[in-house]
Structure formats: structure tokens, C-alpha cells
Amino acid sequence: MNPTPAVCPAWLAKLFHEAGGVVPFRQYMEWALFHSEHGYYGAGQVRIGPGGDFATSPSLGPDFAELLAQQLIELLQSLPGDGRRLSLVEVGPGEGDLAADLLQAIHELAPELMQRLELVLVERSSALRSRQQQRLAKTQINEASMPTLRWCSLEELAAAPVQGVVLAHELLDALPVDRVVLEAGCLQLQGVELLSSGCLCWCLLPLPEPLAEAIAASDCCLPPADAPEGWCSEWHGCYGAWLQSLSAAIDQGVLLVIDYALEAERYYSSRRSEGTLMAYGGGAAGLDPLAAPGGQDLTSHVCIESLNAAAASQGWQLLDQRRQGEMMLALGLAERLHSLQQLPPQQLPEALQRREALLRLVDPAGLGEFRWLLYGRGVGTTSLSLRAAPDI
Numbered sequence: 001m002n003p004t005p006a007v008c009p010a011w012l013a014k015l016f017h018e019a020g021g022v023v024p025f026r027q028y029m030e031w032a033l034f035h036s037e038h039g040y041y042g043a044g045q046v047r048i049g050p051g052g053d054f055a056t057s058p059s060l061g062p063d064f065a066e067l068l069a070q071q072l073i074e075l076l077q078s079l080p081g082d083g084r085r086l087s088l089v090e091v092g093p094g095e096g097d098l099a100a101d102l103l104q105a106i107h108e109l110a111p112e113l114m115q116r117l118e119l120v121l122v123e124r125s126s127a128l129r130s131r132q133q134q135r136l137a138k139t140q141i142n143e144a145s146m147p148t149l150r151w152c153s154l155e156e157l158a159a160a161p162v163q164g165v166v167l168a169h170e171l172l173d174a175l176p177v178d179r180v181v182l183e184a185g186c187l188q189l190q191g192v193e194l195l196s197s198g199c200l201c202w203c204l205l206p207l208p209e210p211l212a213e214a215i216a217a218s219d220c221c222l223p224p225a226d227a228p229e230g231w232c233s234e235w236h237g238c239y240g241a242w243l244q245s246l247s248a249a250i251d252q253g254v255l256l257v258i259d260y261a262l263e264a265e266r267y268y269s270s271r272r273s274e275g276t277l278m279a280y281g282g283g284a285a286g287l288d289p290l291a292a293p294g295g296q297d298l299t300s301h302v303c304i305e306s307l308n309a310a311a312a313s314q315g316w317q318l319l320d321q322r323r324q325g326e327m328m329l330a331l332g333l334a335e336r337l338h339s340l341q342q343l344p345p346q347q348l349p350e351a352l353q354r355r356e357a358l359l360r361l362v363d364p365a366g367l368g369e370f371r372w373l374l375y376g377r378g379v380g381t382t383s384l385s386l387r388a389a390p391d392i
């Protein structure tokens with residue numbers, strides 16, 4: 001996985017020296033992504049969008065937010081209507097495109113909701129918070145209709161927990177994960193070592209007892225029975241802590257996770273022998289995860305069963321799940337495609353660009369395979385669900 005040794009930058013070498021020269025991969029991922037001065041997200045090096053490091057659904061244009069807004073309005077309106085303020089909480093808003101386009105769409109589709117609504121953005125990176133503030137400042141909503149807008153941490157929200165809808169779009173794939181490797185028939189922890197040459201390389205560490213116990217107690221079968229020597233995958237101990245903070249911040253509502261996700265059986269298959277860890281940068285995928293720490297994204301898929309188990313243990317029940325392609329059709333993507341044909345000839349370039357973006361949102365080999373996972377907390381066994389696609 002690491003054919004040419006990756007040179008460690010000075011800021012990271014200092015952290016490695018302080019930590020004794022070897023750290024678990026999860027610690028490396030934490031530094032590479034979230035170091036406040038040099039991390040990919042922490043320092044704001046990330047560029048999301050078609051011309052950037054990678055494109056996400058909201059970065060392709062406002063169509064995604066306009067479709068999603070219909071689902072969020074249905075969910076917000078289904079929450080117990082005791083007149084309390086409703087919060088739309090987006091965790092990990094990136095460039096702020098989704099939040100800005102959602103506000104605009106909700107303003108147009110359900111103006112009456114704006115009176116009861118507040119938008120809360122939860123962002124770990126202060127550099128990205130500034131970019132989001134600039135992006136939100138450009139919305140075309142007049143001041144009188146603008147809902148309250150605030151940035152805060154989940155810990156700050158916990159001081160006065162809110163009711164509403166939480167959106168986590170491509171958030172969980174950025175949480176630092178542990179990696180495990182099958183070596184001589186036993187799972188070991190994957191580590192990263194700083195060599196005396198100043199290069200980074202992979203290494204193996206003993207699997208900590210709590211991690212071994214968590215894996216044994218889970219519904220996931222890893223390693224799979226027929227896994228080859230060297231088989232490697234991710235373990236998502238990170239979900240529990242994040243959901244615990246979320247539970248303290250939200251006393252009643254739903255959580256919509258939209259992300260790359262796989263069932264445990266497919267995630268921990270013997271054929272997926274290198275896991276799902278990917279490095280992205282400059283529009284390219286499949287880069288060396290140890291190269292350019294802080295200069296590229298590191299991401300791994302969500303394991304659905306692991307997330308369901310962590311969610312249930314923190315009071316979040318799975319209410320529904322669908323693929324993005326199906327959700328886009330249920331929310332009117334086909335009608336949008338059709339309406340592009342009615343645009344006047346002078347808008348042809350715009351129509352072609354939007355057509356391409358809409359098709360990407362449902363591409364079964366790409367964004368169309370994303371999962372929408374809906375969880376509820378404090379909403380009982382209500383009939384809250386995702387909108388179903390029309391019969392074709």
C-alpha cells in the first residue's frame with residue numbers, strides 16, 4: 001500500500017517524536033485531517049466542488065438541496081407541534097453550500113416554517129467556519145424572513161438541548177477510524193511509524209484489549225472466515241462518542257445520515273482485503289494515505305450495522321433507509337430533468353450543466369449508491385420515514 005516512502009513534514013514529525021515515533025493509524029488520521037494549523041480540514045486546505053479535491057452532491061449545484069429540502073420540511077413538520085422552536089442542525093457543513101441552498105429552498109417551499117426555524121451549523125474547523133459564514137451571508141433571503149443562524153459545538157448545544165432535524169452529509173466518512181490487519185491468523189492494530197530517514201511507513205501494533213472486546217461483542221464478523229493473510233479493514237469506534245455528544249445536544253428529533261455506506265457483510269468481506277480507506281487530492285482518488293499529510297483528504301465508508309448499534313446504544317432508533325438514487329426520484333428528480341427541456345435556447349449551457357449534475361446524483365456507480373439513514377430520538381415509534389419512490 002506504501003510503495004515509495006512518504007516524507008513526513010516537520011510539523012507532523014514533531015508530534016511523532018513527542019508520541020514516541022509510532023502511533024495508531026487513527027491518531028495519524030486525526031492529525032492529518034484536524035490539526036488546527038496544518039490539517040486538511042483543520043487549516044482549511046480542503047477544496048470541495050467540481051474543480052476542487054472532490055465533489056459532493058451539494059457542491060454540484062442547488063438541485064440536490066432543493067430536492068432534499070422537501071424531505072426535511074416533511075420531517076420538520078412531522079415533529080410534535082407544541083409550538084417549540086425547530087432546529088435544523090447541520091454537522092460538518094464543509095463549504096456551506098448545502099446550508100445556504102437549503103435555507104433558500106425552505107424559504108421558497110415553506111415560508112411559514114421560517115418563523116419557527118433556526119439553523120445551527122456545527123463545524124470543527126475554524127477555517128471552514130469562516131468560509132461558511134461568507135457563503136451564508138450571500139443568501140438572497142430578506143432579513144425579516146431569515147431564521148436565527150448560529151455556529152456552535154455539540155457540547156455548547158448540550159447546555160440547552162434542541163428539537164429538530166440533524167443532517168450529517170459526508171460527515172461520518174471523515175471521522176478518524178482504527179485499522180486492523182490480519183497477521184499470522186490474528187488481528188493487529190495498524191500503526192504509522194516515523195523512520196530515522198524522516199519517512200512515514202505502516203507498522204503493526206498489538207490490538208488493544210478494549211478494541212478486541214468491542215469487535216468480539218459486535219454483530220460484525222471480522223476478520224471474515226476466509227480472509228487472506230494481510231487482510232485489512234476499518235473499525236469505527238468513533239461513532240459512539242459522536243452519537244453520545246449528539247444525544248446530549250438533541251432531546252427530540254431525527255438524524256439523517258447521508259454517506260458512502262456498506263452492510264457489514266459487504267464491508268468485512270474477504271474480497272475487500274484493503275478496506276475502504278481512500279485518499280483524495282486535486283481531483284484524484286486512490287492516493288497513498290501516508291503521502292502529503294494535511295494536503296489530502298482521508299476517508300472511509302460507513303459500516304451500517306456498526307452505526308446502527310452505536311446509534312441504538314445512544315437512544316437513536318433506525319427509522320428508515322434508502323439509496324440516494326431512489327430518494328432523488330422520490331423527491332422529483334425525473335420531473336426536474338424533464339423541465340430542463342422547456343428552458344429557452346439561450347439557457348442551453350445551464351440546462352446541460354444541470355442535466356449532468358442531476359444524472360450524477362442518481363449514478364448507481366457513484367453518488368446514487370449513497371445511503372440515506374434516518375434515525376429518531378424521543379419521537380417514539382412514530383411513522384416518521386423517508387419519502388417512498390413512486391411505482392414505475
Ligand SMILES: C[S@@+](CC[C@H](N)C(=O)[O-])C[C@H]1O[C@@H](n2cnc3c(N)ncnc32)[C@H](O)[C@@H]1O
Pocket residue numbers: 041042048056057058059091092093094095098122123124125128169170171174175
Ligand atoms: C467530507 S466534508 C463534507 C462537507 C459537506 N457536508 C459536503 O458534503 O459537501 C466533512 C466536513 O465535516 C467536518 N467535520 C469533520 N468532523 C467533524 C466533527 N466531529 N464535528 C463537526 N464537523 C466535523 C469537516 O471539517 C468538513 O466540514
